[in-house]
Amino acid sequence: MVSKIALEEHFLSPGLVEDWLPTVTGVPQAKADQLLQQLMDFGDRRLEAMDKAGIERAILSISGPGVQAERDTAAAIRKAQAANDFLALEIRERPDRYSGLAHLALQDANAAADELERCVRDLKFHGAMINGHTNGQYLDDRALDPFWERVEELGALVYLHPADPVVPAPVLDGHRALRRATWEWGFETGSHALRLVFGGVFDRFPKAKLVLGHMGETLPYLLWRFDSRAELYGVKLAKPPSQYIKENIWVTISGMYSVDPLYCAITALGPERVMFAADYPFESSEEAAAFMDSTPLDEELRADIARNNAEKLLGLT
Numbered sequence: 001m002v003s004k005i006a007l008e009e010h011f012l013s014p015g016l017v018e019d020w021l022p023t024v025t026g027v028p029q030a031k032a033d034q035l036l037q038q039l040m041d042f043g044d045r046r047l048e049a050m051d052k053a054g055i056e057r058a059i060l061s062i063s064g065p066g067v068q069a070e071r072d073t074a075a076a077i078r079k080a081q082a083a084n085d086f087l088a089l090e091i092r093e094r095p096d097r098y099s100g101l102a103h104l105a106l107q108d109a110n111a112a113a114d115e116l117e118r119c120v121r122d123l124k125f126h127g128a129m130i131n132g133h134t135n136g137q138y139l140d141d142r143a144l145d146p147f148w149e150r151v152e153e154l155g156a157l158v159y160l161h162p163a164d165p166v167v168p169a170p171v172l173d174g175h176r177a178l179r180r181a182t183w184e185w186g187f188e189t190g191s192h193a194l195r196l197v198f199g200g201v202f203d204r205f206p207k208a209k210l211v212l213g214h215m216g217e218t219l220p221y222l223l224w225r226f227d228s229r230a231e232l233y234g235v236k237l238a239k240p241p242s243q244y245i246k247e248n249i250w251v252t253i254s255g256m257y258s259v260d261p262l263y264c265a266i267t268a269l270g271p272e273r274v275m276f277a278a279d280y281p282f283e284s285s286e287e288a289a290a291f292m293d294s295t296p297l298d299e300e301l302r303a304d305i306a307r308n309n310a311e312k313l314l315g316l317t
């Protein structure tokens with residue numbers, strides 16, 4: 001079994017349970033209860049799942065939407081700080097197995113930047129996980145430039161995680177099974193990442209590092225088309241869109257344990273841009289690990305995707 005670092009592993013702190021509960025509406029009660037227990041456990045149960053999957057280190061992040069759905073900005077700032085302090089204490093118990101990504105209240109760009117700095121400098125987190133839009137505001141909004149400025153300054157990474165759209169797209173009406181993880185989240189999150197590219201965020205902050213789950217939310221498959229249409233429509237960027245996707249974006253295999261998109265991501269973005277994630281507890285860590293361990297790959301590349309690329313990106317060496 002190849003040794004792994006897993007980048008999209010979730011937890012909940014006591015103060016954010018209420019914000020999370022709407023995400024399991026419609027999920028059978030027994031399953032929702034089980035997920036909640038798993039999210040709040042940092043002990044034997046989580047460590048056993050990691051051991052069985054060969055995960056030496058889990059990079060932990062709040063299960064969304066967290067404070068990003070909070071309407072009261074002061075409350076959002078306070079709750080995010082509490083969640084980060086809670087995680088820091090858990091990491092202190094097992095620093096050999098756990099690392100963290102900050103939870104931020106992007107309702108206030110300067111407060112989010114300051115909290116990111118506190119989390120990176122004092123709590124030794126690696127960056128932040130952002131759960132999609134914050135009350136309808138996307139990350140390319142110019143009001144968030146102070147946040148990106150600090151991201152760049154700190155060398156922190158930003159993991160953009162799926163969330164429900166502001167309004168469901170009419171094309172999905174009457175097809176509940178196409179909502180959320182089936183298709184809706186991929187479109188929402190891929191579109192959000194493209195707003196950053198086409199909105200010039202990586203021109204303004206060329207050293208910003210963005211991570212996407214799910215093999216890149218379909219972007220690696222579409223690079224040619226982005227470049228072709230950006231040119232046709234006269235998009236004003238310093239480079240073709242695909243260049244930013246190759247230079248500023250990394251992807252993980254979270255929730256996409258399938259060989260064809262893996263090969264596409266490796267070929268389109270480069271072998272150093274693809275990393276492992278199990279998306280615990282929403283996916284089976286064992287299934288993720290079995291895929292990582294058994295997919296036909298050069299052994300050196302397998303070790304890079306499973307572990308070494310993340311070690312390098314996170315500066316764990």
Ligand code: ZN
Pocket residue numbers: 008010161254279282
């Ligand atoms: Zn996730």
